[in-house]
Amino acid sequence: EAEVAQSPRYKITEKSQAVAFWCDPISGHATLYWYRQILGQGPELLVQFQDESVVDDSQLPKDRFSAERLKGVDSTLKIQPAELGDSAMYLCASSPGTSGEQWETQYFGPGTRLLVL
């Protein structure tokens, strides 16, 4: 069964360092999402791509976070510099992006758990 791949699974870094997370969506999925999940809360959308274009990054802290999906396939989320409050699970999800419906089933990857010391 096709899955969303993410790496690394775990990352420990010191504050002020740069970190990067990678996501490979299910093959053929045009829509890719990055979510942040703080412990004890549900996921919150950071950025959404349709192919290589950003559809929504209204919740992305752009002073330190950046995301790209240059070829419309895999994607990278970067934090520079990392802060203590960035400790969270970063989830990537993908959906077909072809139905034209308001909502499609989103398939989540296993996440990258970030700890900032």
Place this chain on the structure above:
Amino acid sequence: GQQLNQSPQSMFIQEGEDVSMNCTSSSIFNTWLWYKQDPGEGPVLLIALYKAGELTSNGRLTAQFGITRKDSFLNISASIPSDVGIYFCAGPNDYKLSFGAGTTVTVRA
């Protein structure tokens, strides 16, 4: 974003028991979703509801879309150890998914 309130926040249950949890919103949703997240993994979609009053089952799971469209319920029958995890409700609004804070289920063997 939309505020989804889940209750209870957590529950400890005996294996074999039935479990109920709910989710409420101050706004109307046209779709309700229930996800389960195992420890260290991403959420997995369990059930999707598309119509007010709809009752949908997936194995031992049953979910209902409230008549007011502001709430939804999830029931797990005859719980087993692998039911451990966090259950999230979610609703789409303007192409975005809003998630509740989750109900953590722990099963005592």
